[in-house]
Amino acid sequence: MTNDSGVWIRRASTAAGLAYTAIAEYELARRLGAAPAIAAMLPISIDCYVVAALKWFRALDVFLSLALMGAAQVCAHALDAGVVTVSLDLVAVVSLLVPIALWRTHALARQTPRDAEDAVPSPTVPSVPDEKGLRTASTPGTDEVTLDRLDEQDADGTPELPPGTQQDAADADDGPPPEPPLMTSAQVAERYGIAMSTVRTWVDVGRLTVHTKDARNRSLFHPDALPEQEAVRS
Template sequence: MSNLNQVGTWVRRGSLAAGIAFTATAEYELARRLGAKPPIAVMLPLALDCYVIAALRWFRAFDIFLSLTLMGAAQVAAHALEAGVLKVSLNLVTVVSLLVPISLWRTHALARQTPRAATRPATVPPVQPPSSGLPEKTSGGAEVTLDRMTEQDATETPELPPGTGQDVEGAPRLLTSRDVADRFGVDPSTVRSWVASGTLEVHEKTPRGHNLFHPDKLPQEARS
């Protein structure tokens, strides 16, 4: 499947590069025949090609149709002038002059609409440990189920910064569940299960009910 995706990607890129290379020359010559100087004449194929790339990149049907129509109109006009079928006229100059503003408008419209939809934060459900329905025995004989641990996860808010504690001079900074989990290399839910089983001692609680731990009361291997 990955090989097919790579082939499709390179086919699209090759097609786009060939189309731009073929049409850009005629668009440049069209601008030159209408009196534009070389540095300015380059802007016609550049504006059209950027619009085509944006339309194909974000795959908007209307813009794909419009961008290719504008590109095709420029091609027809360029080759008709070269063959002598058309002559420079006010109508032709007006039509060609409108190609760049239209391309500019639609390119910026695509660029403003698509990233806003792409960066909209998705609603991600909270990750909860799988419930086996079996109670776990604690050291004191009490039963602590995973459902109770899940309820405690819901009340534990992640906005507590690392190192939360009293800023009293000489007093060690208390640790949150996340701090302790980082020291042990485990998930915060594991720290809460240690608290429930009595393996880990809670030094105090915040006004909102969050656990705080004294660094000197952690197991020796967790201190750092």
């Protein structure tokens, strides 16, 4: 059976049951002296309670709503069959059906949304590493922060570097200075105040030495290998 079939079966069963019992409840109220418009309130109040109890399916309210409906049915059919007559006890029982149904219907309507909201778990925020590699995790509504690498910090609050990092940094300071960037033909021409064609000519005659070629086969010159202005022009 599909879910749609189950839904329609439940709806049809509820509609048929409410329609059948509503007639007897209405006639019961009329036999007890209620006007037509007032008599209709008895089946409406009981049926609303039954629908609410079945919708939110609280065991106590399902039992109580069906018990109220059953009590009204017994009183109506017993009165119609002449088993009982209109009396103070009968009027008292029927008169209490509506207040009880009203109380429990509103109690269900007020409690169920709050319970459903409380049942939803709070979303959790995954931990995200920050710029220093410290992983933080927080939950909405709290200011709690967890540092996974807090124990790796020094006394002054500086995170401890991986083994060998500090020594490597010290060794780098003692090493040779970085190589200067290579110069293009245009930069060499600007340095000497000459045209680029002159740079090519000086390369051909040996005044300038090409250090290497780039991917586009352009000549690149090392700054330290370039002669002084006076030497190159002599």
